[in-house]
Amino acid sequence: xxxxxxxxxxxxxxxxxxxxSVLVKKTSITLDVHQYYQQMQSNGIIMAxxxxxxxxxxxxxxxxxxxxxxEVEQKSVIRRRVFTILVExxxxxxxxxxxxxAEEIREDVAIMFIMAKTEDGYYKLISxxxxxxxxxxxxxxxxxxxxxxxxxDLKAMYRDRLDNGQISPKGGAGLGIIEIAxxxxxxxxxxxxxxxxxxxxxxxxxxxxxx
Amino acid sequence: MENFYLEETSxxxxxxxxxxxxxxxxxxxxxxxxSIEFYKPLFEWLDNYVKSPNGKTVFDxxxxxxxxxxxxxxxxxxxxxxxIKNKDIVINWFYEEDDEDMQESGEDFKExxxxxxxxxxxxx
Numbered sequence: 001x002x003x004x005x006x007x008x009x010x011x012x013x014x015x016x017x018x019x020x021s022v023l024v025k026k027t028s029i030t031l032d033v034h035q036y037y038q039q040m041q042s043n044g045i046i047m048a049x050x051x052x053x054x055x056x057x058x059x060x061x062x063x064x065x066x067x068x069x070x071e072v073e074q075k076s077v078i079r080r081r082v083f084t085i086l087v088e089x090x091x092x093x094x095x096x097x098x099x100x101x102a103e104e105i106r107e108d109v110a111i112m113f114i115m116a117k118t119e120d121g122y123y124k125l126i127s128x129x130x131x132x133x134x135x136x137x138x139x140x141x142x143x144x145x146x147x148x149x150x151x152x153d154l155k156a157m158y159r160d161r162l163d164n165g166q167i168s169p170k171g172g173a174g175l176g177i178i179e180i181a182x183x184x185x186x187x188x189x190x191x192x193x194x195x196x197x198x199x200x201x202x203x204x205x206x207x208x209x210x211x
Numbered sequence: 212m213e214n215f216y217l218e219e220t221s222x223x224x225x226x227x228x229x230x231x232x233x234x235x236x237x238x239x240x241x242x243x244x245x246s247i248e249f250y251k252p253l254f255e256w257l258d259n260y261v262k263s264p265n266g267k268t269v270f271d272x273x274x275x276x277x278x279x280x281x282x283x284x285x286x287x288x289x290x291x292x293x294x295i296k297n298k299d300i301v302i303n304w305f306y307e308e309d310d311e312d313m314q315e316s317g318e319d320f321k322e323x324x325x326x327x328x329x330x331x332x333x334x335x
Binding site: 062084091163 | 244279280307309313319322
């Protein structure tokens, strides 16, 4: 049984994706590929990845995402905005991923990343990854805090962190989530599913207007 | 002192820092996972440069995009250059006409850095 900590505005796409990944896992032998393809198609999915989060693979995902964006988006400012956010999301995951012992979570179920363009004119960047359950309250608090800020507050907070924030040994600057919220101009949609005392599944959906 | 030069890659910018003529250039994209590791040699080079800087230093920044850990490293670079702020030093921040995000990034730095940052529009 899952315990859910959820903040939902529009999670249709997200829940579809989660259902699909469960479907693949449990019924891989009888997977209806065409149906799966059509569901991805009707959800506007541009690219989807599930798997390891190692440096080389992340580099490949970033490279593919960039190629796809060049194909689907004409406006360079939007392309760059979406790209900047997705790099931040994936590198954020990579930085936090180290907290989870590779022995406990198999590498092939490490992360999920989806880029979609919906009919209502938004790019959606959806990520899913395991986090330590003990980190859930602080992560939730950080996202809720950022979600409550206005565009001007976000700008002020970003500048303050840029000016005064300490840089971590891994190069994290505590700026990632602020930058994502600021560039998105939309509230961050997230969900934590508590799997057990040690691990929880964190999913994040970031919306960016396509025009 | 030796000049500092690095070719551009898909994740890191071209760095061309010429101590003799005081011309610095950062160009391309800056999205390395570990920005500190990437920029550390440049920090060290700048620590030496500021001890005996050129009479005039011009730093052109032509970035396409960068991650937040790179932005923190940019601050680290600027902080070193602030040590010679009584000298003739200017940072030129370039952004494409319609790229409001890159314009805003330049303004973020302008707000917190104590060196003149000149905003330059690249017309499309």
